[in-house]
Amino acid sequence: MNHIDRPHYPLFNEADSAEIVNARIGPNVASRTRQVAEAVVRHLHAAVKEIQPSHEEWLAAIQFLTDTGHMCTDWRQEFILLSDVLGVSMLVDAINHRRPDxxxxxxILGPFFVDGISVSTHGTNICHDGKGEPLVLRGRVIDIHGEPVKDAIIDVWQTNDDGFYDVQQKGVQPDGNLRGKFETDSEGKYWFRTVKPRDYPIPDDGPVGRMLRTLGRHPNRAAHIHFIVQASGYETVITHIFAPDCPYLAEDTVFGVKESLIGNFELTDNEKEAASLGFPSPFWSVRQDFVLKPSD
Known part of the structure; x- marks a missing residue:
């Protein structure tokens, strides 16, 4: 019988479990793949050693991940939801978008952005269902030196006053409700009309929702409006503005709130100005400037 030379790997033992597993990674594996795999194995084994789960507990964890996968559809990505509520999505975003003061x-982007919305004229009212407290939002897009950025494109979207995005209520909300796209003028200015954002729960009828309840956490997102701001020569910004009076501001379930993103919402009681906007009085007013960093 011919002798076949095989690599010699250490046999399993508890103390060196992570190193033993990582030793099996082949010599021709890309360095970045190796780095990621080794780190995941090290931290996973460290967690298991700290927790010391029973067989039943480990099977329950595997069943949770299985249920999470079964919950995923084209419009429902339960694994992204899991990443969000554990703060991992925000951490990855922060690592990849370190910007100057x-x-x-x-x-985070969230799952309900829709591409291909047409550019509207300044002042357009993006609320088509008539629900909610009227809001006028004005601002500028400028660079880090305070110079205006003309022809910047601003995508905006939010839930209606019932707490749902239009794509969640096909046939209930008008198509394109509370979505818009605007282009800044030569002074970097933009403005549009909408409604004051409200808080709403993320989908919590699946395994992620059960996990939140087990951990004594609620599923609510702080009231916000989504923005994507893009301009040639500048780094694209994916961001929100948050309503300062929202009760969930300090406990947004996906950890999306940053101090600089809390907007200055002012209640304006001015009949003449309200009439010029087609609003009743009082109405809400916000000024929100976006400051872009040049592309690397």
Missing amino acids: GATENT
Whole structure:
């Protein structure tokens, strides 16, 4: 019988479990793949050693991940939801968007952005269902030196006053409700009309929702409006503005709130100005400037 030379790997033992597993990674594996795999194995084994789960507990963890996968659809990505509520999505975003002081900070994109919305004229009212407290939002897009950024494109979207995005209520909300796209003028200015954002719960009828309840946490997102701001030569910003009076501001379930993203919402009681906007009085007013960092 011919002798076959095989690599010699250490046999398993508890103390060196992570090193033993990582020793099996082949010699021709890409360095970045190796780095990621080794780190995941090290931290996973460290967690298991700290927790010391029973067989039943480990099977329950595997069943939780299985249920999470079964919950995923084209519009429902339960694994992204899991990443969000554990703060991992925000951490990855923060690592990848370290910007100089004064530049607008990022936050998470969320699952309900819709591409291909047409550019509207300044002042357009993006609320088509007539629900909610009227809000006028004005601002500028500028660079980190305070110079205006003309022709910047601003995508905006939010839930209606019932707490749902239009794509969640096909046939209930008008198509394109509370979505808009605007282009800044030569002074970097933009403005549009909408409604005051409200808090709403993330989908909590699946395994992530059960996990939150087990941990004594609620599923609510702080009231916000989404923005994507893009301009040639500048780093794209994916961000929100948050309503300062929202009761969930300090406990947004996906950790999306940053101090710099809390807007200054002012209640304006002015009949003449309200009439010029087509609003009743009082109405809400916000000024929100976006500060862009040049592309690397």
